[in-house]
Amino acid sequence: MSEITRDAPRLSSLSSRLQLSEAGRRRLEGALIPLIALLAGLLVFGAFIALNGKSPEEFYWLVYRGGFGTWFSLQNTMTRAAPLLLTALCVALPAQLGLVVIGGEGAFVLGGLAAAVVGPLFGFAPGPVAILMMALAGICAGGLWIGLVGAMRHYRGINETISSLLMAYIAIALMHHFVEGPLKDPASLNKPSTVPLEPAMRIGEIPGMDVHWGFAVGILACLAAGFVLSRTTFGFAARIAGGNARAAAVQGLPVGRLILAFTGLAGAAAGLAGMIQVAAVQGSANASLAAGYGYTGILIAFLARQNPVAIIPMALLIGGIDAAGGFIQRRMELPDATVLVLQGILFVAILVSETMSGRLLPSRNAKS
Amino acid sequence: MFEINRRRLLKAGAALSAAPLVSRINPAFAASLTAGFIYVGPRDDYGYNQAHAEGAAAIKDMDGLTIVEEENVPESDAVVKTMESMIQLDGASLLFPTSFGYYNPFVVDTAKNYPDVQFRHCGGLWTDKDPKNAGSYFGYIGTAQYICGIIAGHMTKSKRLGFVAAKPIPQVLLNINAYTLGAKSVDPEITTQVIFTGDWAMPVKEAEAVNALVDQRADVLTCHVDSPKVFAQTAAGRGAYVTGYHTSQAKLAPEKYLTGAEWHWATVYKMFAEKALAGEELPNFVRGGLAEDFVKISPYGPAVTDAAKSQADAVKAEVMKGGFAVIKGPLKDNKGKEVVAAGQEYPESAIELEKMDYLVEGVIGSTS
Amino acid sequence: MNTDLGLWAVPIAVLGGMLRVSTPFLFVSLGECVTEKSGRINLGLEGTLVFGAMAGYGGSYLTGSPWAGVLLAGLAGTLFGLLHAGLCSLPKVNDIAVGIALMILGTGLAFFFGKPLIQPAAPMLPGLSLGGWSDVPQLRSALEVSPLLLVGVAIAVCLLFVFRRTRVGLILRMVGDSADAARAMGYPIIPVRVAATAFGGFMAGIAGAYLSLYYPGSWNEHISSGQGLIAVALVIFARWNPLACLGAALIFGGAGALGPALQSVGVTSGYYLFYAAPYVLTLLILFLTSSPRRALEGAPRELSITK
Secondary structure, three states: OHHHHHHHHHHHHHHHHOOOOHHHHHHHHHHHHHHHHHHHHHHHHHHHHHHOOOOHHHHHHHHHHHHHHOHHHHHHHHHHHHHHHHHHHHHHHHHOOOOOOOOHHHHHHHHHHHHHHHHHHOOOOOHHHHHHHHHHHHHHHHHHHHHHHHHHHHHHOOOHHHHHHHHHHHHHHHHHHHHHOOOOOHHHOOOOEOOOOOHHHOOOEOOOOOOEOHHHHHHHHHHHHHHHHHHOHHHHHHHHHHHOHHHHHHOOOOHHHHHHHHHHHHHHHHHHHHHHHHHHHHOOOEHHHOOOHHHHHHHHHHHOOOOOOOHHHHHHHHHHHHHHHHHHHHHHOOOOOHHHHHHHHHHHHHHHHHHHOOOOOOOHHHHO | OHHHHHHHHHHHOHHHOOOOOOOOOOOOOOOOEEEEEEOOOOOOOOOHHHHHHHHHHHHOOOOOEEEEEEOOOOOOHHHHHHHHHHHHHHOOOEEEEOOHHHHHHHHHHHHHHOOOOEEEEEOOOOOOOOOOOEEEEEEOHHHHHHHHHHHHHHHOOOOEEEEEEOOOOHHHHHHHHHHHHHHHOOOOOOEEEEEEOOOOOOHHHHHHHHHHHHHOOOOEEEEEOOOOHHHHHHHHHOOOEEEEEEOOOHHHOOOOEEEEEEEOOHHHHHHHHHHHHOOOOOOOEEEEOOOOOOEEEOOOOOOOOHHHHHHHHHHHHHHHHOOOOOEEOOEEEOOOOEEEOOOOEEOOOOHHHHHOOOOEOOEEOOOO | OOOOOHHHHHHHHHHHHHHHHHHHHHHHHHHHHHHHHOOOOOOOHHHHHHHHHHHHHHHHHHHOOHHHHHHHHHHHHHHHHHHHHHHHOOOOOOHHHHHHHHHHHHHHHHHHHHHHHOOOOOOOOOOEEOOOOOOOHHHHHHOEEOHHHHHHHHHHHHHHHHHHHOHHHHHHHHHHHOHHHHHHOOOOHHHHHHHHHHHHHHHHHHHHHHHHHOOOOOOOOOOOOOHHHHHHHHHHHOOOOHHHHHHHHHHHHHHHHHHHHHHHOOOOOOHHHHHOHHHHHHHHHHHHHOOOOOOOOOOOOOOHHHO
16 A cells, blocks of 8 residues: 555656646556555455465466466467456446446356247257357347346336346246246266257357357457447436436436446347357256356456446456466365455455545646 | 475375386286276375375276376267276276266267277166177165164164265166165154265365255264365364265265265275176176175274164164165155155165166255 | 265255354444444445454464454454554545445455465364254264354344443444534544444454355455455444344345255256345345334444434
């Protein structure tokens, strides 16, 4: 912390020397604060590792090597980041309206289930058509599920954080019920699953890489969301409503429709992620869908400070830490939960850094 | 504070303070090999994963062999990346992904991509259509459950046994049926009540299931969940007898523990490691039971009567001769339908048993 | 010898499950109730609960006294509460987000330090027999309760009294209802919230110790199935009334026991749906009792989630 305050005057003189506009100042600060916070978090975690008698240098070297340092590691990281890009959007989109949705896991598993049901119905159609229909199914299932959360919020005033959480538990129970009951493929024996998808309905890998197309879809979705939020009236309306719902209503903005649209889109993103998990990774829906991708998305969205474009580097960061986790477990005799501790500390550091916004590079108007 | 606690704890639980994983290849020894073990849960769960970790620990000191282990690896593409990471970063050439759900598509696909690495998977049904560098091994633990059922049949006063199970999959159904048939060989009036908890590790539900079973007058209980610790403690706390599963839970309930069906994976891992070190070809399809020392029966607890011991020992002697069949006709399921015709026998090695989809007469419960 | 109960087994099992399973929900929801009354929400109690389970088990194992474990769990929980409160007292820091972060951190630290504790057996908390009058063994067993449940009930009653009748309660409510009014009256806003959040952490720590030291009485990484999170929902469900928290915790615990109990009397299909019953029930009651026009009755007006 002390370092940061020491740096602050120097940075602000930097901004005045650069003759930054107010917007530029804000953008620079918005980029600097999270970076400083991440560094501070890494330092704190390093101390934690050192207190446990291990070498932080070795730890970070292994994170680098296991998550980013080789082409294999980098692809491992991208594979792990793929579902997280979309599940993080499930948190970041409603956050524009000030809503905290933490039940993306539910939309994820139902999206995967819907895709696994719809795919075989289009067995007669060419592969790409079936894949498109599965994607639509995933999008609709997830969108309706989280859209329902938004509807309950708007029409009944039920808190979206709580309802999305309850809905996630319900969704996971439904998925188990169907996969292990009515929709079970009798041939799936000891791992109850739905009927496996035909090879033509599977999503393949990006040419030249060992990473499936879901990663590219996730990146595009984040960029598209970023564009919509910053460049369209729709996004502008959302930001106003998020800042002050009453003022937005007074100005005649359709707050209710915004809530429904954003929660629906959020669920659609998570549902699509579930569909991709089924079509690209698992080949059928089964209990492995509930592996926590929806919950990790919460972490990433907050690390990205709910900025859809910033989700991309944060998903890569967390994906890389996850990718290195096993390597660290094997090389350093640290428990697998070490990675969870690191993620928790980074999360806290980013949140605490919010308090510095507007103070790291004070605007000149404010100073004078 | 934690520093001290942790050190003391580590000393106390010397067994878990995982021996250093540093490479200990003897330079004078020509053959050297790195084997990777992958567990779905924590290594010390008093259950499924511990049984495998004990097997791995048994071969740790073999000359020329290095062991790498990773725990809490989910049944998703994470296991692909863990396997690849062990191959690419640790130089592993023999992998044991030990959880059933890893096999298809994850182990199969990875084996195709790494033809020089040997994969041996626990529980999977390897067929000659699968890659030649993959394979599966499993133990006929149903027969051991049959013998435990005999002990349970002698010890029950209420003529009701309880079975806490995770999911109605073939492996679990076989255990429930074998246990029940063992008990019914003592007294045909005995019934087994089964409760499914829905997942492999659900401590609160497992404890509730035990309570519900004891309330229904079951007085000897067993289970098929990943970690029987809570099960054994709760059952013994309610005054019921316990027969264990996966590993011995005798320490948790010394007075109430009767016996148990345990894995003995050291046999399998030793065989694979010796062959691999000697440069011999590894078998693809490995199965074994009590006679082959793949599974074992826990030493009888203090409460077991002599009559029970002598019948169980007699049957065990029969089993050791080979060809013993637990599942044989005429046999009805618990809906009254004949599932095995008179005169038909399925010895433990019969492949049909791995597709079991019924509960035998005398079991109270249903398969869906 | 247990008696044959037939279908009576279901209500007895639900009663027993209620008394066994509800205590963690009760403790977390009472603690959270106080925190929310002060105008803050702490979603991180799930992490606190898991850490409390680990610390309680470790404390009991190392000292040989389960009560020392409970105390240690409470203290650890208090520390997490203070951390949450401290972070949220910084300007522009969102309490819901900090809660989610501490959920990850608390769980991570609990698993990190808890590895060597999975194997050893720690001394368990004793139970109290309230069913001596009955000669039905199942009922006697169902009425075997933890002293912590009784403590929890007593705390619920005390809290109701504190909220309604005491100056402390008045200050707490005022801070939670209108920080401006409280400030005008000269009451310290931040210290009140810090204390209320610390209390919430303490209670969640104890709830964790109940899980690891009484029921189901074991430390492992699956010990919590989201009790800490659900309890936060139960507070809203209970309209910030401590006695209603008790009721909500009992209903939730009883509903959770329904699944295994139904299977034990032969209702065997669709168990996943029965297991989801508590969540459906909670959502349904939230739905039926809420309204879009007025704020929730009894809701602290400073609370972010009810604004």
